[in-house]
Amino acid sequence: MKEKDGEWLLPSGLWAQTGEAFALAATARGRAVSGQISSADIAELLGATFDDSTPRQFYPPEFTHSPSNGKPLGIPSSHGAPGWIPPFGNASVNADGPSEARGLRRTPHPLALRDIKSRSAEADADDSMELPPPGEYQFFSAPVGESAATLIAFDPLKGSAFGWLPASRTWRPFEGVGNALVDECLLPYHAWRAETAKYGEAAESVLFVPTQSGLARITPDIASLTYDVQHIGDAPAAGAPVAFDNRIWIPLQAAKGSIRFIGVDSDGGLSGDELLDSPDGLTIDVSDIGLPVSYGRIAVWVCKSGQLRIQKQNDGGVTPTFTPWPANVRPCLDFGSPYLTSSGELWQVCFNTATDRYVWVRIDRPHAEISEATTLRLCSGMVNFRITSKTRTPPWEEPEHSNDTASNDFVIPLLESSTSDTVIGLRLSSEAGIAKAFESKERIEYTLCFDDSDNDVAFSRAFAAEPWRIRLFIHDGTLWAYHSRARRIEGWKLA
Structure with a gap:
């Protein structure tokens, strides 16, 4: 709506009009636009529409036709682009779409690289961006009060966030409103994940991350480079959050070794609070914990001493339980994700110290069920690799047909698509075997590989220490690969 001459109060913010030119005067939250953000950045971040003049004239994203001549305006290619929740690109909690397992290395993105048949490991990436300041980052791509997706780099250990300015091609820090800061998170790197939910009439994204003060609900405002934060639970996170039963659940450390599960609505309201006491004679050791997985009526966190689980009951309530591992069995939390069978069973790879063999333990129910493996197979969800x-x-x-050779190569699946048969993997070589390779701190050569039913193509080759710590994410129609010790974040265009 037009509030008065020269000003337009719209869902995207307050816009000032001078002749034919429009400029954002205040964000949708009524905050001043950051002086670090250019008008070109504003246009890209807010998904501004445009005409075909030279130079291009931008309009508020709500405008579909030119106010001067009535002609249709151009819509940016990033409008309505799907977002990304770290680390593996699940959909937003309340997004439309089929119900899928959450917490596996599976994403609904098709992962189809452009011109895949012409790519090679020696070729340059299609694009690159500078690294954020030193840290270990996770990446969100989500609309935060705008129609375009904003790229946010978040460092859980420091609780710091940076926004990517696409026109200036640089990172700028977010500041908490009223000196409020996101608390730090001490979860292991392999145990961290986040959730996002759409909230309000503008369907803006709010971010949910684990911290030492509970579950943090973060509402970024990119044009002002600020955020609001609410910490829920007032206790250290024992594991990462996961969406389950239309809420976001997280385990917190309670008194005397107990675990408290809280469920939170998208507006930050506490809608579930369940205390799990430590069973008699057992200690719930969450000093090392894996990523949570939710599917159907259960959510489960595998940890050093067993499985933390919450299950929806017939009366609609939620019950927490703890199941210790079978005797001599220890979970392997670094070797990919749990395995989801075609019938909906969840299995975790473990090691049996008595038999000196890898085993898979069913984790979606409390009764122990064990399957012995002949070799270690690395899994991303419903796909795994035999060498x-x-x-x-x-x-x-063992698969009926295998093309294994005497090669020392093996593949670590980084990400699989739940809507196609594509897997993006990391190919390494190790004479000492897969498990020993994960212990190495030396720089080693690796290739990134694209694997679907028609192609098996290496599209990047480089050297890095612990290359399995590469984080893939999708933003602006591009698959990006981040490693904290790389020189740049490199990207490959998606089809």
Whole structure:
């Protein structure tokens, strides 16, 4: 709506009009536009529409036709682009779409690289961006009060966030409103994940991350480079959050070794609070914990001493339980994600110290069920790799056909698509075997590989220490690969 001459109060903010030119005067939250953000950045971040004049004239994103001549305006290519929740690109909690398992290395993005048949490991990436300031980052791509997606780099250990300015091609720090800061998070790197939810009439994204003060609900305002934060639970996170039963659940450390599960609505309201007492004679050791997985009526966190689980009951309530591992069995939390069978069972790879063999333990129910494996198979969800061969055969069963050779190569699946048969993997070589390779701190050569039913293509080759710490994310129609010790973040265009 037009409030008065020269000013337009719109869902995207307050816009000032001078002749034919429009400029954002205040954000949708009524905050001053940051002086670090250019008008070109504002246009891209807010998904501004435009005409075909030279130079291009930008309009508020709500404008579909030129106010001067009535002609249709151009819509930016990033308008309505799907977002990204770290680390593996699940959909927003309340996004439309089929119900899928959350917490696996699976994403609804198709992961189809452009011109895949012409790519090679020696070729340059299609694009690159500078690294944020030193840290270990996770990346969100989500609309935060705008129609375009904003790229946010978040460092859980420091509780710091930086926004990517696409026109200036640089990172700028967010500041908490009223000196409020996101608390730090001490979870292991392999145990961290986040959730986002759409909130309000503008369907802006709010971010949910684990911290030492509970579950943090963060509402970024990119044009002012500020955020609001609310900490819920007032206790250290024992594990990462996961969406389950239309809420976001997280385990917190309670008194005397107990675990408290809280469920939170998208508006930050506490809608579930369940205390799990430590069973008699057992200690719930969450000093090392894996990523949570939710599917159907259960959510489960595997940890050093067993499985933390919450299950929806017939009466609509939620019950927490703890199941210790079978005797001599220890979970392997670094070797990918749990395995989801075609019938909906969840299995975790473990090591049996008595038999000196890898085993898979079913984790979606409290009764122990164990399957012995002949080899270690690395899994991303419903796909696993036997050395370099991709298969959907359960990782404790040998596939009927295998093209294994005497090569020392093996593939770590980084990400699989739940809407296609594509997997993006990391190919390494190790004479000492897969498990020993994960212990190395030396710089080693690796290739990033694209694998679907028609192609098996290496599209990047480089050296890095612990390359399995590469984080893939999607933003602006591009698949990006981040490693904290790389020189740049490199990207490859998606089809």
